[in-house]
Amino acid sequence: MSTVTPLRPAAPPRTGRVALLGTGVVGSAVVERYRQLRVRGVPLPPFAWLSNSRVQVAAGDCLETAIAQARSAPRSGGPVPPWAEGESLARGDIVIDATASDTVAGWHPEWLLRGIHVVTANKLGNGGDLARAQAIVEAQREGARYGDSATVGAGLPLLRLIRELVAGGDRIHAVEGVLSGSLAWLLSRYDDTRPFSDLVREARDAGYAEPDPRQDLSGEDVRRKLLILARASGLPLEAREIRVSSLVPDALRDAAPEAVDAQLAALDAPLRERFLNAYRNDARLCFVGRFDAERGASVGLRALPLSHPLASGHGTDNRAAIFSDRYSDQPLVVQGPGAGARVTAAALLDDVLRIWTAR
Numbered sequence: 001m002s003t004v005t006p007l008r009p010a011a012p013p014r015t016g017r018v019a020l021l022g023t024g025v026v027g028s029a030v031v032e033r034y035r036q037l038r039v040r041g042v043p044l045p046p047f048a049w050l051s052n053s054r055v056q057v058a059a060g061d062c063l064e065t066a067i068a069q070a071r072s073a074p075r076s077g078g079p080v081p082p083w084a085e086g087e088s089l090a091r092g093d094i095v096i097d098a099t100a101s102d103t104v105a106g107w108h109p110e111w112l113l114r115g116i117h118v119v120t121a122n123k124l125g126n127g128g129d130l131a132r133a134q135a136i137v138e139a140q141r142e143g144a145r146y147g148d149s150a151t152v153g154a155g156l157p158l159l160r161l162i163r164e165l166v167a168g169g170d171r172i173h174a175v176e177g178v179l180s181g182s183l184a185w186l187l188s189r190y191d192d193t194r195p196f197s198d199l200v201r202e203a204r205d206a207g208y209a210e211p212d213p214r215q216d217l218s219g220e221d222v223r224r225k226l227l228i229l230a231r232a233s234g235l236p237l238e239a240r241e242i243r244v245s246s247l248v249p250d251a252l253r254d255a256a257p258e259a260v261d262a263q264l265a266a267l268d269a270p271l272r273e274r275f276l277n278a279y280r281n282d283a284r285l286c287f288v289g290r291f292d293a294e295r296g297a298s299v300g301l302r303a304l305p306l307s308h309p310l311a312s313g314h315g316t317d318n319r320a321a322i323f324s325d326r327y328s329d330q331p332l333v334v335q336g337p338g339a340g341a342r343v344t345a346a347a348l349l350d351d352v353l354r355i356w357t358a359r
């Protein structure tokens with residue numbers, strides 16, 4: 001009997017487990033999508049544990065039980081997050097950051113240096129402090145990978161596209177776009193028949209808004225996304241270099257977290273006035289972020305003519321135009337849903353699979 005020679009050597013068994021930080025809107029959707037993919041037979045790294053700010057729970061045989069246990073854990077208020085004291089991560093593991101925590105983002109470079117891959121929806125890794133963003137780039141030289149698709153456009157192929165253009169030698173001149181899914185949704189819904197603040201509550205309950213909706217309404221969330229895009233384009237912008245026009249009145253800005261809901265009505269009168277002005281001029285309100293290698297960067301509300309390319313999205317649509325050497329007269333435009341737990345969870349697990357199957 002002749003022996004059969006394999007055309008390719010057998011792939012070494014894949015190693016590495018996945019761990020999840022954050023069991024809120026996005027973290028819960030990650031668990032649900034992981035379950036669906038497993039039912040469909042998609043090969044996935046084993047789940048080690050999940051954690052929120054209160055408790056770390058081993059995934060065990062039933063992920064659904066583990067997340068239910070984590071979500072119902074009492075608040076302890078200890079100074080050290082549970083995952084920092086509990087079962088630790090090993091080289092080759094993949095940690096998913098589905099928090100909005102600056103403390104967790106501060107760990108990104110440290111994990112990468114230890115050979116632990118990081119996949120994140122949290123924009124405070126490469127969309128906050130420039131030194132941290134640069135440390136994340138440096139740390140990847142050790143071999144671990146950073147999956148940040150979910151941080152801009154909830155996984156729309158915008159960030160990836162910019163990196164591919166840059167890798168191909170293109171120079172990015174400017175990016176301009178509607179980069180907030182929640183604000184896109186709010187401004188496409190608002191027609192002065194209901195108070196703007198009611199819609200903000202709806203956007204929060206639908207999972208489009210940040211844990212603190214003031215991050216969206218102040219333009220801070222868009223500033224972070226713009227920093228991520230600019231840095232990926234080779235422009236080492238600092239947060240303070242972006243001019244941001246906030247929609248948040250002082251009373252709401254200064255409210256304690258538990259008083260935010262009661263203060264949302266402070267948004268209503270100024271927004272109504274901006275809306276009516278735009279309406280009278282056949283314009284539509286859009287919250288736009290732009291960076292330009294020559295002319296700087298800004299974030300704020302604009303009244304755009306109805307025919308303007310950025311004024312045509314629906315629902316949570318993000319719409320971004322990239323101007324580069326190659327796309328100088330007509331920009332390259334990317335459009336699609338830019339917020340929501342399901343698309344964000346899909347982007348996170350896409351990154352996990354990209355990293356896990358690349359080995």
Ligand SMILES: NC(=O)C1=CN([C@@H]2O[C@H](COP(=O)(O)OP(=O)(O)OC[C@H]3O[C@@H](n4cnc5c(N)ncnc54)[C@H](OP(=O)(O)O)[C@@H]3O)[C@@H](O)[C@H]2O)C=CC1
Nearest residue numbers: 022023024025026052053098099100101121122211339340
């Ligand atoms: N919603 C969307 O469309 C998108 C969201 N994102 C990003 O996803 C992230 C998560 O958002 P969302 O799910 O809405 O937020 P939630 O507030 O619903 O959940 C946040 C989770 O993070 C946990 N957490 C906070 N601090 C820590 C810590 N130190 N260690 C471990 N866990 C911690 C919280 O724990 P606890 O439950 O104990 O409070 C909570 O479980 C944000 O960074 C957001 O910007 C990105 C793209 C799109």
Ligand SMILES: N[C@@H](CC=O)C(=O)O
Nearest residue numbers: 180181182209210339
């Ligand atoms: N709050 C964000 C969610 C995605 O990043 C948004 O509104 O776009």
